[in-house]
Amino acid sequence: MSFGSAAYSIDYANEITKLDPLLFLPQRLSLRVQPQMHARGIVIQLIAQQCTVLALLVHKLRLAMLPDATTRIGIVGGGRVGVGICEALVAGGWPPALIAISTRQPDDPRWMARVDAAVARYHDNAKLALESDLVLLAVPPSQLTSVGIQVKHTLGQPASTRVLLSVLAGVELDKVTKVCACPVALHTRVHPxxxxxxxxxxxxxxVLAANHYAHNNSVGLRDLCLRFEQLALRLGVDERVARRVAVDLVLGPSSRPPFDTPLPSNAVWHRSWDDLLSTTQRVWSSAIDQVDVPYQEESDVAALPSPLGHLV
Structure with missing residues (x-):
């Protein structure tokens, strides 16, 4: 094969994911690559933003039941996407000591050098899953099966309250749930x-990340509420209010219980996180069709003595 024909055989859609955007100015990229690099960079930012929002929802629900709870995040995958998510979490105020990354190359200078020094680095997906409350899958879809084998024992425990968050493009969440044996799984949703x-x-x-998740996704928002209902039940929320707790969490709190209780003063929570969740909830609540909101019978809620059916 000649040099010329080899150049034209490059799979740009794949190779673009390996480029370090900080090494290239737009004018140094070919006209063919520029739009792909532009789109790829935005997509990763939106994925990272959605991961931050979903992590905050998980953390807030855990705090409602466990006032002293910390939510440890484990990221499987130390490439551009995994590191981008980690950077977004830290930039948003998540304590780096509560984040860990498991990667085949924990000392890879291309990406791992950008990770905060307080973030733990593993070469052991099973250990990462065991020590995390929220496990983020940020690996190529081709690695799902091998990663699933390593984490399914931990994530599949009957009493586990761990949550799996997938950013795998083109892989249905039901498949991820089955492969990793995790009862409570979430996913990001971005449209390149x-x-x-x-x-x-x-x-x-x-706003853009919230809009991407909600775009033509009313049924998906309903499914998200129901998945948080599953998590609420596993955390010990009374089954009579678990669904309303989940709906208020995802779409924004109603003017009455069950999810209007302030967080404890000593909770790991930043005021800016409330603003981020409020922005997301406004977008999602306006995007979901009313018929898709999984309301619960009012009579089931009224009899409860405290906001969550438990003292919090």
Missing amino acids: SIVADVDVATMDTA
């Missing part, structure tokens, strides 16, 4: 085809 015209300098990442 509608980011081409986004201006990175002026975009509101929180």
